[in-house]
Amino acid sequence: MKDSYLYTIVFTFVLTAVFATILAVTYAGYLPVITENEAKVERAAILKVLGLGAEADLLAAFDEQVAPVAAGVPSTYAVFGDDGRPVSYAFPLNGQGLWGAIRGYIGVSAGFDLLLGMEFTEQNETPGLGGRIDEPWFKEQFQGVPLIAGEEIVYGDGLDAITGATSSSNAVLKILNETIAGLEPLKEVMGR
Amino acid sequence: MIKKAEVKALFKRNLWDENQVLRQILGICSLLAVTNLLSNSLVMGVGLIFSVALSSFTISLLRNYIPHRVRMIIQTLIIAAWVILFDIVIKAMLPDISRALGPYVGLIITNCIIMGRAEAFAQSNPPVESFLDGVFAGLGYTAVLIVIAFIRELMGFGTILGFNVNFLGLQTWTIMVMPPAAFFLVGVMIWIVNNIASGKKAVGGGKNG
Numbered sequence: 001m002k003d004s005y006l007y008t009i010v011f012t013f014v015l016t017a018v019f020a021t022i023l024a025v026t027y028a029g030y031l032p033v034i035t036e037n038e039a040k041v042e043r044a045a046i047l048k049v050l051g052l053g054a055e056a057d058l059l060a061a062f063d064e065q066v067a068p069v070a071a072g073v074p075s076t077y078a079v080f081g082d083d084g085r086p087v088s089y090a091f092p093l094n095g096q097g098l099w100g101a102i103r104g105y106i107g108v109s110a111g112f113d114l115l116l117g118m119e120f121t122e123q124n125e126t127p128g129l130g131g132r133i134d135e136p137w138f139k140e141q142f143q144g145v146p147l148i149a150g151e152e153i154v155y156g157d158g159l160d161a162i163t164g165a166t167s168s169s170n171a172v173l174k175i176l177n178e179t180i181a182g183l184e185p186l187k188e189v190m191g192r
Numbered sequence: 193m194i195k196k197a198e199v200k201a202l203f204k205r206n207l208w209d210e211n212q213v214l215r216q217i218l219g220i221c222s223l224l225a226v227t228n229l230l231s232n233s234l235v236m237g238v239g240l241i242f243s244v245a246l247s248s249f250t251i252s253l254l255r256n257y258i259p260h261r262v263r264m265i266i267q268t269l270i271i272a273a274w275v276i277l278f279d280i281v282i283k284a285m286l287p288d289i290s291r292a293l294g295p296y297v298g299l300i301i302t303n304c305i306i307m308g309r310a311e312a313f314a315q316s317n318p319p320v321e322s323f324l325d326g327v328f329a330g331l332g333y334t335a336v337l338i339v340i341a342f343i344r345e346l347m348g349f350g351t352i353l354g355f356n357v358n359f360l361g362l363q364t365w366t367i368m369v370m371p372p373a374a375f376f377l378v379g380v381m382i383w384i385v386n387n388i389a390s391g392k393k394a395v396g397g398g399k400n401g
Contacts, residue, residue, distance in 0.1 A: 002257070002259055002260070003259060003260060003261065007259060008259040008261065008262055011257065011258070011259055011262075011266075012259075012262055012265070012266065015254075015266060015269065015270075016269060019269060019270070019273035022273065022277070023273060023276055023277060023280070026277055026280055026281075027280050030280055030281070030283070030284040033284040033285075034280070034283050034284050037283065037284065037287040038287075040287075041287065041291070126225060127225050127226055127232065127296050129225070129370070129371065132369075134291075163366055163370065164370045164371070
């Protein structure tokens with residue numbers, strides 16, 4: 001009986017249904033927490049690339065410090081100075097890493113001539129190798145890199161790729177350069 | 193009910209005599225990846241203990257009902273379900289660590305240790321024994337992870353659990369941060385453990401190996 005086709009099929013179906021239900025219920029239950037965690041990571045990344053720091057009290061006051069701006073690029077944020085003019089912008093960073101999507105934000109000065117920082121909100125690179133793109137020393141190297149129209153950022157001269165993770169390092173650079181190139185048309189409208 | 197001596201025997205077998213990493217050379221892939229930081233290793237260890245224990249328990253509970261020809265598919269299904277559950281829980285509770293481990297949580301599913309315990313033990317033993325066997329097998333794996341991660345983090349970053357202990361400002365070894373270091377260390381560990389084990393046998397005499 002146990003080895004009959006019918007039993008095998010019914011057993012497999014029932015068991016799959018039971019486990020799928022357990023997982024679905026658990027996920028649905030935790031979804032608000034997971035969404036909130038992801039939003040927190042997102043907000044922290046935005047604050048960090050704008051050079052504001054991401055301590056708990058700053059995170060809570062997120063809306064007071066930065067404001068979303070309509071820039072043709074969704075989820076763009078800006079910090080405004082006392083005179084009401086933007087001081088810096090945070091633009092989303094999207095692209096393909098070695099193994100999966102890499103998402104994050106870059107901070108750019110209002111004049112579009114200086115990279116203020118880079119943070120990742122999602123990356124699936126190999127932990128211990130490509131995953132090291134998320135380590136502070138790597139990301140901090142990009143602070144203060146000048147942005148020159150028509151010129152791509154390259155490794156070397158104070159900007160190091162990660163040993164043993166060439167593909168992930170290059171993927172990050174490629175995404176960064178593509179994102180910056182994509183900002184070129186905005187420079188006319190928003191830059192000053 | 194399971195006897196105390198049995199628990200002890202299971203414990204000793206999984207942590208020493210048949211240690212999953214050092215004696216059976218299983219779970220090496222994840223070991224290479226996560227042991228550059230102690231904190232990642234600890235979470236990976238907890239994740240594996242949780243997954244292997246509950247998978248073994250579930251498989252053992254169902255062992256008399258699982259049709260033989262789809263046995264391994266069912267085992268994989270059960271293992272995957274528990275691992276995804278773990279993934280969801282740490283995403284909600286420990287988001288930072290979940291981010292650091294990235295795809296490796298999902299890859300616990302393919303850790304040979306879980307399938308190994310399912311086939312070698314849970315398939316033919318009662319649930320409580322299987323659960324304990326899973327816990328101990330996971331502990332054996334975690335213990336090796338911790339030893340290797342301790343050495344790698346100390347020498348590669350000069351930190352222990354993220355705290356700087358490099359008071360003298362000594363040069364850290366980049367190689368220790370990279371996976372080859374885990375290969376060297378695990379090789380040395382296997383050599384030492386094999387030596388101790390075979391030495392014991394020679395002294396003990398009558399033990400069957």
